[in-house]
Amino acid sequence: xxxxxxxxxxxxxxxxxxxxxxxxxxxxxxxxxxxxxxxxxxxxxxxxxxxxxxxxxxxxxxxxxxxxxxxxxxxxxxxxxxxxxxxxxxxxxxxxxxxxxxxxxxxxxxxxxxxxxxxxxxxxxxxxxxxxxxxxxxxxxxxxxxxxxxxxxxxxxxxxxxxxxxxxxxxxxxxxxxxxxxxxxxxxxxxxxxxxxxxxxxxxxxxxxxxxxxxxxxxxxxxxxxxxxxxxxxxxxxxxxxxxxxxxxxxxxxxxxxxxxxxxxxxxxxxxxxxxxxxxxxxxxxxxxxxxxxxxxxxxxxxxxxxxxxxxxxxxxxxxxxxxxxxxxxxxxxxxxxxxxxxxxxxxxxxxxxxxxxxxxxxxxxxxxxxxxxx
Numbered sequence: 362x363x364x365x366x367x368x369x370x371x372x373x374x375x376x377x378x379x380x381x382x383x384x385x386x387x388x389x390x391x392x393x394x395x396x397x398x399x400x401x402x403x404x405x406x407x408x409x410x411x412x413x414x415x416x417x418x419x420x421x422x423x424x425x426x427x428x429x430x431x432x433x434x435x436x437x438x439x440x441x442x443x444x445x446x447x448x449x450x451x452x453x454x455x456x457x458x459x460x461x462x463x464x465x466x467x468x469x470x471x472x473x474x475x476x477x478x479x480x481x482x483x484x485x486x487x488x489x490x491x492x493x494x495x496x497x498x499x500x501x502x503x504x505x506x507x508x509x510x511x512x513x514x515x516x517x518x519x520x521x522x523x524x525x526x527x528x529x530x531x532x533x534x535x536x537x538x539x540x541x542x543x544x545x546x547x548x549x550x551x552x553x554x555x556x557x558x559x560x561x562x563x564x565x566x567x568x569x570x571x572x573x574x575x576x577x578x579x580x581x582x583x584x585x586x587x588x589x590x591x592x593x594x595x596x597x598x599x600x601x602x603x604x605x606x607x608x609x610x611x612x613x614x615x616x617x618x619x620x621x622x623x624x625x626x627x628x629x630x631x632x633x634x635x636x637x638x639x640x641x642x643x644x645x646x647x648x649x650x651x652x653x654x655x656x657x658x659x660x661x662x663x664x665x666x667x668x669x670x671x672x673x674x675x676x677x678x679x680x681x682x683x684x685x686x687x688x689x690x691x692x693x694x695x696x697x698x699x700x701x702x703x704x705x706x707x708x709x710x711x712x713x714x715x716x717x718x719x720x721x722x723x724x725x726x727x728x729x730x731x732x733x734x735x736x
């Protein structure tokens with residue numbers, strides 16, 4: 362026993378000494394701590410004269426009607442020491458707390474939400490390993506309003522994963538080709554209750570200057586979570602996060618003024634239990650450095666659910682969102698008009714039907730004005 366402990370202590374000493382030498386070599390390239398983030402607030406008016414509640418259009422964020430409301434304050438910390446680096450990002454406020462899923466329904470007493478908490482080690486200039494809790498690699502839009510042109514979000518964003526906890530390996534073959542593979546928890550959870558259960562991969566392509574494309578896949582089986590209805594934006598009646606999602610995200614800076622983005626995704630749950638498919642197009646034109654106009658045109662379809670020989674047909678929705686970005690220093694003003702049209706009656710016609718929970722309209726429209734400050 363004593364001999365075994367001596368060997369362990371000897372090995373530990375070698376390990377510490379080696380680690381100390383590696384750290385000493387890396388410490389020559391210590392970067393300063395970088396602090397960044399954003400704050401946002403908004404006003405939204407629903408043309409159906411909705412006076413309260415969670416909003417007539419069932420997508421994420423900007424849900425308060427006829428109210429000057431808070432988004433969130435988002436603070437990110439980044440630092441690197443040689444080959445090692447970390448990112449920690451925390452958000453306070455409705456958009457960053459319970460609307461970003463893990464903190465539940467906002468009644469649990471929490472006032473914050475961890476957006477990112479991960480560490481990276483670069484084994485070489487081309488190969489790195491990352492582990493922790495990360496904003497998802499799937500999709501075009503993100504939680505932070507500073508990362509989106511439109512203030513309201515798409516059905517594709519609302520229905521897909523927000524974050525993925527796990528470990529991933531990244532390899533850059535060149536500045537035009539890269540590959541990521543990883544093992545992940547269930548969607549949007551700090552911990553996995555049925556074990557690390559998802560495999561994900563991303564292929565990065567940059568065929569020409571100004572054009573980038575990401576082909577993403579995420580597949581696995583999540584712990585049982587009840588679904589919440591058949592409205593657009595809800596993936597189906599089985600376990601959200603189970604099954605396979607295939608996603609294409611691409612953007613092309615065609616000219617100095619004109620940018621075109623595209624997001625297409627298909628999500629299938631096991632045993633014909635639903636899912637969704639959709640596509641969103643993002644043309645944007647910059648008149649100057651301080652003024653730009655962008656349109657999001659989206660088609661989204663909830664897949665049919667087949668059970669006991671019966672088929673429950675899923676609804677589809679077409680949505681047009683016209684947004685302007687008016688910039689002054691760190692401020693961005695985002696006036697926005699949105700029109701949604703569904704194949705089924707999934708919206709409320711007026712405030713009385715909304716208050717009673719009645720879905721009696723195939724159309725919904727809204728105006729919003731948001732202010733986002735990035736630092």
